[in-house]
Amino acid sequence: MKxxxxxxxxxxxxxxxxxxxxxxxFVILITVPAAYLLKDIKVDTNLIKLLPKHAKAAVAxxxxxxxxxxxxxxxxxxxxxxxESLIKAVEYTATEMKKIDELQDVHYKWPTEFLQKYRYSLxxxxxxxxxxxxxxxxxxxxxPFVDNMLVEEKKEMTHGxxxxxxxxxxxxxxxxxxxxxxxxxxxxIFGILAPTAKGVTNIGAIxxxxxxxxxxxxxxxxxxxxxxxxxxxxxxxxNEYDIIMFDLNQSSIxxxxxxxxxxxxxxxxxSPIFVTILPLIIGxxxxxxxxxxxxxxxxxxxxFLLLILxxxxxxxxxxxxxxxxxxxxxxxxxxxxxETYHSTGVAVGLSGLTTGISLSILALSDFxxxxxxxxxxxxxxxxxxxxxxxxxxxxxxxxxxxxxxxKMPMVRKRVFLPNKAATAIISVFVLASMLYAAFxxxxxxxxxxxxFDNQKIVNVEELKQKQGKVYSNSMGVAAILLAPSVEEVDHxxxxxxxxxxxxxxxxxxxxxxxxxxxxxxxxxxxxxxxxEDIKDQVxxxxxxxIEDADLKSMIADFIAWEPPTAPPTIEEIPNIxxxxxxxxxxxxxxxxxxxxxxxxxxxxxxxAFTDDLYSVSMDKSVxxxxxxxxxxxxxxxxxxxxxxxxxxATFAGVVILxxxxxxxxxxxxxxxxxLVAGMMLTFGIFALAGFKLTFFNMVVIPALLGMGVDGGIHxxxxxxxxxxxxxxxxxxxxxxLSLAIVTTMLGYSGMMFANHSGISSIGNFAVIGLGLIxxxxxxFLPGILKMFERKN
Amino acid sequence: MEKLFSKISTTLxxxxxxxxxxxxxxxxxxxxxxxxxKVSAINAKSSxxxxxxxxxxxxxxxxxxxxxxISGEVASKLRGLTPQxxxxxxxxxxxLLRISSVNKLGRxxxxxxxxxxxxxxxxxxxxxxLALYKKEKVELVYELKKIAGKWMIVNYIVDGVDTIxxxxxxxxxxxxxxxxxxIIEVLDKNIQESKSE
Numbered sequence: 001m002k003x004x005x006x007x008x009x010x011x012x013x014x015x016x017x018x019x020x021x022x023x024x025x026f027v028i029l030i031t032v033p034a035a036y037l038l039k040d041i042k043v044d045t046n047l048i049k050l051l052p053k054h055a056k057a058a059v060a061x062x063x064x065x066x067x068x069x070x071x072x073x074x075x076x077x078x079x080x081x082x083x084e085s086l087i088k089a090v091e092y093t094a095t096e097m098k099k100i101d102e103l104q105d106v107h108y109k110w111p112t113e114f115l116q117k118y119r120y121s122l123x124x125x126x127x128x129x130x131x132x133x134x135x136x137x138x139x140x141x142x143x144p145f146v147d148n149m150l151v152e153e154k155k156e157m158t159h160g161x162x163x164x165x166x167x168x169x170x171x172x173x174x175x176x177x178x179x180x181x182x183x184x185x186x187x188x189i190f191g192i193l194a195p196t197a198k199g200v201t202n203i204g205a206i207x208x209x210x211x212x213x214x215x216x217x218x219x220x221x222x223x224x225x226x227x228x229x230x231x232x233x234x235x236x237x238x239n240e241y242d243i244i245m246f247d248l249n250q251s252s253i254x255x256x257x258x259x260x261x262x263x264x265x266x267x268x269x270x271s272p273i274f275v276t277i278l279p280l281i282i283g284x285x286x287x288x289x290x291x292x293x294x295x296x297x298x299x300x301x302x303x304f305l306l307l308i309l310x311x312x313x314x315x316x317x318x319x320x321x322x323x324x325x326x327x328x329x330x331x332x333x334x335x336x337x338x339e340t341y342h343s344t345g346v347a348v349g350l351s352g353l354t355t356g357i358s359l360s361i362l363a364l365s366d367f368x369x370x371x372x373x374x375x376x377x378x379x380x381x382x383x384x385x386x387x388x389x390x391x392x393x394x395x396x397x398x399x400x401x402x403x404x405x406x407k408m409p410m411v412r413k414r415v416f417l418p419n420k421a422a423t424a425i426i427s428v429f430v431l432a433s434m435l436y437a438a439f440x441x442x443x444x445x446x447x448x449x450x451x452f453d454n455q456k457i458v459n460v461e462e463l464k465q466k467q468g469k470v471y472s473n474s475m476g477v478a479a480i481l482l483a484p485s486v487e488e489v490d491h492x493x494x495x496x497x498x499x500x501x502x503x504x505x506x507x508x509x510x511x512x513x514x515x516x517x518x519x520x521x522x523x524x525x526x527x528x529x530x531x532e533d534i535k536d537q538v539x540x541x542x543x544x545x546i547e548d549a550d551l552k553s554m555i556a557d558f559i560a561w562e563p564p565t566a567p568p569t570i571e572e573i574p575n576i577x578x579x580x581x582x583x584x585x586x587x588x589x590x591x592x593x594x595x596x597x598x599x600x601x602x603x604x605x606x607x608a609f610t611d612d613l614y615s616v617s618m619d620k621s622v623x624x625x626x627x628x629x630x631x632x633x634x635x636x637x638x639x640x641x642x643x644x645x646x647x648x649a650t651f652a653g654v655v656i657l658x659x660x661x662x663x664x665x666x667x668x669x670x671x672x673x674x675l676v677a678g679m680m681l682t683f684g685i686f687a688l689a690g691f692k693l694t695f696f697n698m699v700v701i702p703a704l705l706g707m708g709v710d711g712g713i714h715x716x717x718x719x720x721x722x723x724x725x726x727x728x729x730x731x732x733x734x735x736x737l738s739l740a741i742v743t744t745m746l747g748y749s750g751m752m753f754a755n756h757s758g759i760s761s762i763g764n765f766a767v768i769g770l771g772l773i774x775x776x777x778x779x780f781l782p783g784i785l786k787m788f789e790r791k792n
Numbered sequence: 793m794e795k796l797f798s799k800i801s802t803t804l805x806x807x808x809x810x811x812x813x814x815x816x817x818x819x820x821x822x823x824x825x826x827x828x829x830k831v832s833a834i835n836a837k838s839s840x841x842x843x844x845x846x847x848x849x850x851x852x853x854x855x856x857x858x859x860x861x862i863s864g865e866v867a868s869k870l871r872g873l874t875p876q877x878x879x880x881x882x883x884x885x886x887x888l889l890r891i892s893s894v895n896k897l898g899r900x901x902x903x904x905x906x907x908x909x910x911x912x913x914x915x916x917x918x919x920x921x922l923a924l925y926k927k928e929k930v931e932l933v934y935e936l937k938k939i940a941g942k943w944m945i946v947n948y949i950v951d952g953v954d955t956i957x958x959x960x961x962x963x964x965x966x967x968x969x970x971x972x973x974x975i976i977e978v979l980d981k982n983i984q985e986s987k988s989e
Binding site: 132133136139140142143144145146147148149150540541542545 | 888892893896948949950951952953954955958959961962963965966978979982986
């Protein structure tokens with residue numbers, strides 16, 4: 001094996017030395033088409049891209065997205081003091097927007113006639129129920145002889161209760177103060193709501209629609225002298241995408257500058273930096289050219305891989321270039337190259353293969369945040385290694401010929417080696433760290449802690465506030481089910497209510513459907529009874545004691561309002577309402593939306609809620625559930641169930657590879673010392689610093705296992721080569737290993753400053769981990785080896 | 793002998809007159825007035841009721857209020873209960889009314905009462921009063937029923953809020969959410985809370 005390797009590498013070195021331009025031409029020939037393919041790389045930040053294609057939520061989403069759409073919409077806002085100008089701007093913009101094919105509808109007027117007619121009868125039955133119950137309790141308060149039996153035992157309001165309360169308040173306000181246009185209470189802000197025709201996940205397509213809308217609204221704004229702005233959940237997606245791109249650029253700049261600075265300090269010259277970086281870039285281009293075809297769009301986690309791999313891959317070039325600089329002191333260019341590749345080239349290949357194979361174990365994971373990270377990392381490492389053998393020799397030759405490769409004199413430096421006591425203290429720290437982590441390192445399930453800092457987007461808060469004055473701030477839908485008929489809707493709702501009432505711990509909360517607007521005769525009758533009860537209740541003398549003006553006016557309005565005698569038919573329901581509950585592609589399916597009774601951004605609630613939904617026995621004709629909470633829950637379930645076995649499998653892979661190389665248990669264990677100690681310290685320090693594991697940074701654990709083993713492999717191999725002379729090994733390897741680890745750290749460092757807290761948590765974890773693995777490799781391991789040395 | 797007979801007759805007549813006059817004095821208004829006076833007197837002794845005062849209060853209110861009638865009225869409107877459940881509910885609720893009434897009267901102390909009117913319709917009567925709380929006047933209507941020849945309070949209506957009706961609405965709501973055992977649990981919990989007050 002060794003001989004084959006030497007034959008091939010000698011052949012490459014031979015051509016590189018004798019016909020460097022030919023070799024360079026060959027490298028360029030492969031690289032140019034690869035670079036062209038990079039244009040196909042896309043980033044898709046949708047959480048569903050983290051799920052395997054066979055995941056329940058992923059299958060359902062694919063099947064139903066045409067029917068359900070993604071609830072995506074744009075909102076155009078106009079603000080000004082002149083009502084007439086605002087109306088003209090709205091009318092003009094709406095007329096023009098209707099010409100955009102990708103928009104399903106353009107809503108700017110409320111269906112006042114419908115809402116006036118049906119008003120409070122459009123409130124869901126459970127809201128009417130709650131209103132009535134609240135009124136009974138208020139009434140009870142007036143009479144000191146009455147105890148309030150309806151108050152549950154000091155139970156706090158659930159998140160769902162609060163959402164319902166807010167929703168009810170907004171609905172009542174809407175029904176009470178109905179305006180023709182979508183406008184704020186003071187009439188100074190007007191809005192247009194435009195849902196898109198089908199689920200648009202392509203960020204480019206969303207951008208295109210937005211640009212068309214913006215051109216129209218800008219024109220209207222200029223024409224009628226009013227302010228305009230665009231918001232809505234499609235705009236939020238664009239904002240998120242922009243932040244990710246900003247983070248990516250910022251991280252790249254920070255990491256790039258720091259890596260070049262460190263290389264500059266190490267090489268004390270500019271040209272070796274080019275020799276180091278160029279083959280790495282070539283290797284990464286080769287690898288990423290294959291990504292769109294074999295992997296698909298990059299996801300939230302893999303979007304930052306290029307950066308990480310740059311930091312990781314640069315190690316190989318550093319080791320080879322440094323070794324070449326040393327060897328070129330002693331011999332000719334070709335001989336120095338041969339010596340470098342026969343020795344360091346093997347260690348680089350071995351450590352690269354170890355890292356690559358370890359990371360490829362991640363491909364076994366169902367969680368695409370892991371599997372695609374593993375596939376792309378392994379692919380990139382193998383390609384970078386290829387570039388190290390194919391492209392680096394020719395760059396070294398060419399730069400050496402043009403006097404760009406400086407020889408590095410053998411400098412004997414004083415190096416630090418810990419004594420026995422220091423090593424023992426470090427061992428205690430390692431164990432203490434592990435124990436501390438075991439009890440204190442926790443998983444953060446809260447999605448809100450893994451999101452974007454919106455402040456980076458100009459005007460985002462201002463727009464949000466203005467939108468809130470016209471439209472109720474959308475509370476979003478956690479899960480959607482589809483039923484083929486209204487009868488099935490009724491049956492499904494009953495099944496959901498039954499499941500909810502049977503299990504007191506069920507997190508199934510608010511259930512909504514077209515039936516809230518077009519109820520059956522029996523349900524409408526029940527509503528009418530409730531409305532009568534409420535009317536009777538608010539007609540009592542006690543209501544004179546109410547001081548709240550809004551409530552008083554609502555009560556007066558309720559008493560004065562005459563409920564309709566029959567419910568509206570589905571056909572009667574205006575599109576702006578119906579669109580939320582009827583399939584978008586005309587299959588005639590009806591949507592039933594379900595929200596949890598507790599905060600769904602807390603992953604534990606999302607998982608429990610999804611389990612509750614999955615456990616409801618529904619008719620076969622019912623499709624779903626789909627929705628962002630279901631996807632989030634499945635992502636979390638995958639991460640929490642797979643992380644540890646993937647980490648163990650990666651570790652097992654690392655152990656096997658090291659053992660295969662060393663054929664000795666003892667030697668394998670020694671190689672593993674810095675990795676294991678470094679990981680233990682990492683967990684401890686991470687917990688001590690108050691950081692938590694998240695579904696983003698969990699990927700760092702197997703990545704650290706793959707990356708962290710390199711130092712141990714190099715160090716132990718060299719230690720044996722120099723007859724177990726720890727001082728000599730330390731003197732030789734301290735700088736290149738430090739440089740290798742520091743550059744990898746720097747690759748991650750840019751992510752620490754990301755606005756997306758999930759991404760920055762990857763940066764934090766990796767930088768802390770690599771720093772501690774550096775410490776374990778170059779301080780703790782030498783201490784241990786020194787003890788072996790003395791014993792032997 | 794005649795003298796003795798005459799003495800006895802006179803004594804009996806006197807007793808009868810006294811009895812009749814005593815009976816006649818306990819009109820619905822008097823029942824309410826006397827009990828209010830007694831309650832006020834107990835409350836005036838201390839700002840917080842001790843066990844002895846609570847006992848006195850319970851005796852006063854208990855002697856003029858028919859808890860059984862109130863709880864029976866509430867129970868009668870609860871749909872879906874078996875006769876046995878109605879009986880159990882009635883007993884529990886009566887216990888709660890008895891215990892919590894003392895706390896309520898200890899807590900909500902009126903500064904005085906204005907007795908507005910008394911209406912008697914057969915064996916039913918209402919007494920309309922105005923309870924004075926600082927500067928506020930709250931209408932408090934007592935509904936009374938003649939039980940075993942004595943006027944007993946069977947409902948309190950404060951500012952239009954009917955005690956029996958509100959309780960009926962509350963328990964009807966509870967019955968929609970809980971089963972009978974759940975209702976009994978709510979009652980037990982409230983009884984315990986009232987006892988520990």
